[in-house]
Amino acid sequence: MSEKKKGNGLAMRPFARSLPMQLLRAREALMQEFRPHLRKHGLSEQQWRVLRALAEAGSMDINALGEMCQIHPASLSRMLPNLESEGRIERRNDRDDQRYIIVSITAKGRALFQRVAKESEQIYASIERRIGSSELKTLYELLDKAIRAAPENAQEK
Amino acid sequence: MSEKKKGNGLAMRPFARSLPMQLLRAREALMQEFRPHLRKHGLSEQQWRVLRALAEAGSMDINALGEMCQIHPASLSRMLPNLESEGRIERRNDRDDQRYIIVSITAKGRALFQRVAKESEQIYASIERRIGSSELKTLYELLDKAIRAAPENAQEK
DNA sequence: GCCAGATACTTAACATGTTAAGTTTATAGA
DNA sequence: TCTATAAACTTAACATGTTAAGTATCTGGC
Numbered sequence: 001m002s003e004k005k006k007g008n009g010l011a012m013r014p015f016a017r018s019l020p021m022q023l024l025r026a027r028e029a030l031m032q033e034f035r036p037h038l039r040k041h042g043l044s045e046q047q048w049r050v051l052r053a054l055a056e057a058g059s060m061d062i063n064a065l066g067e068m069c070q071i072h073p074a075s076l077s078r079m080l081p082n083l084e085s086e087g088r089i090e091r092r093n094d095r096d097d098q099r100y101i102i103v104s105i106t107a108k109g110r111a112l113f114q115r116v117a118k119e120s121e122q123i124y125a126s127i128e129r130r131i132g133s134s135e136l137k138t139l140y141e142l143l144d145k146a147i148r149a150a151p152e153n154a155q156e157k
Numbered sequence: 158m159s160e161k162k163k164g165n166g167l168a169m170r171p172f173a174r175s176l177p178m179q180l181l182r183a184r185e186a187l188m189q190e191f192r193p194h195l196r197k198h199g200l201s202e203q204q205w206r207v208l209r210a211l212a213e214a215g216s217m218d219i220n221a222l223g224e225m226c227q228i229h230p231a232s233l234s235r236m237l238p239n240l241e242s243e244g245r246i247e248r249r250n251d252r253d254d255q256r257y258i259i260v261s262i263t264a265k266g267r268a269l270f271q272r273v274a275k276e277s278e279q280i281y282a283s284i285e286r287r288i289g290s291s292e293l294k295t296l297y298e299l300l301d302k303a304i305r306a307a308p309e310n311a312q313e314k
Numbered sequence: 315g316c317c318a319g320a321t322a323c324t325t326a327a328c329a330t331g332t333t334a335a336g337t338t339t340a341t342a343g344a
Numbered sequence: 345t346c347t348a349t350a351a352a353c354t355t356a357a358c359a360t361g362t363t364a365a366g367t368a369t370c371t372g373g374c
Contacts, residue, residue, distance in 0.1 A: 254340070257339095
């Protein structure tokens with residue numbers, strides 16, 4: 001309103017051109033479609049990520065699971081006892097190094113995963129149709145590039 | 158290991174091709190660079206979004222602020238009293254409709270915004286160099302498309 | 315073998331995300 | 345005007361995000 005003309009008077013690009021913000025917006029827009037579906041199965045977004053990671057990659061220690069799910073080990077320490085008491089995962093100490101906790105998915109957990117996966121894929125297919133298969137591929141490539149562009153993403157260590 | 162060959166035996170595309178997951182990964186990778194910077198100024202990621210939104214768009218009611226910042230009104234109800242007691246924002250009731258709370262940034266808040274904005278832009282410029290200006294532009298376009306592809310993003314209502 | 319430092323995880327404290335219920339104010343219709 | 349409904353916000357409860365501190369275990373050097 002009372003800005004002269006020197007850019008926007010803000011010394012900063014507009015909020016809509018904040019990459020973290022747009023990534024958040026895009027993610028929230030997508031999750032709006034998935035959340036009710038997960039909720040119907042009694043799963044939080046984070047619990048679903050854990051089941052999915054374990055179903056795909058097998059048993060893992062806490063740090064590896066956290067990296068794969070993008071969930072902090074401290075959060076996992078709180079979540080995993082619940083998932084375990086519900087019989088969806090198991091935890092055991094590593095034989096050779098007692099510091100490590102090895103987490104794995106149970107048969108019950110895998111059965112749940114299969115059910116949820118089926119419906120999730122349908123939602124995903126719908127999203128892919130709307131965005132376009134080619135654009136989606138490009139989007140993945142650019143996201144990968146942005147991830148790799150980070151200073152030290154500590155992929156392995 | 159013991160999978161036959163039917164895809165990956167998972168009835169689901171790999172985790173790395175989950176769009177919400179890659180959006181989260183990319184966002185986390187970027188925020189790793191911004192968070193220490195914000196922290197240095199005593200701002201949480203969410204507090205910074207609020208200041209930025211108010212600096213850019215002027216005063217707003219809670220719902221509009223929540224939409225712009227992607228922060229739930231319930232979370233804002235908890236955050237805003239803190240920002241207000243620190244003298245960074247102000248709240249007042251709408252004259253014509255007492256249900257609305259109008260939030261605005263103070264001079265002190267704006268001064269803080271300007272300081273943080275300056276450094277943020279430098280970090281952002283570094284990221285833009287690494288990703289590439291052209292790719293970044295394409296990335297924004299695809300993110301916009303993904304956001305618009307959502308069923309009903311309730312932009313206005 | 316012993317000890318300092320590193321590693322993996324847990325716990326605690328506080329902020330925020332998420333949902334549901336509650337409160338206040340406004341609006342529309344009888 | 346009165347009342348039912350809706351809208352905007354708040355509060356509460358619980359899960360998760362985030363950081364720092366704490367515990368147990370391991371590793372390497374003496």
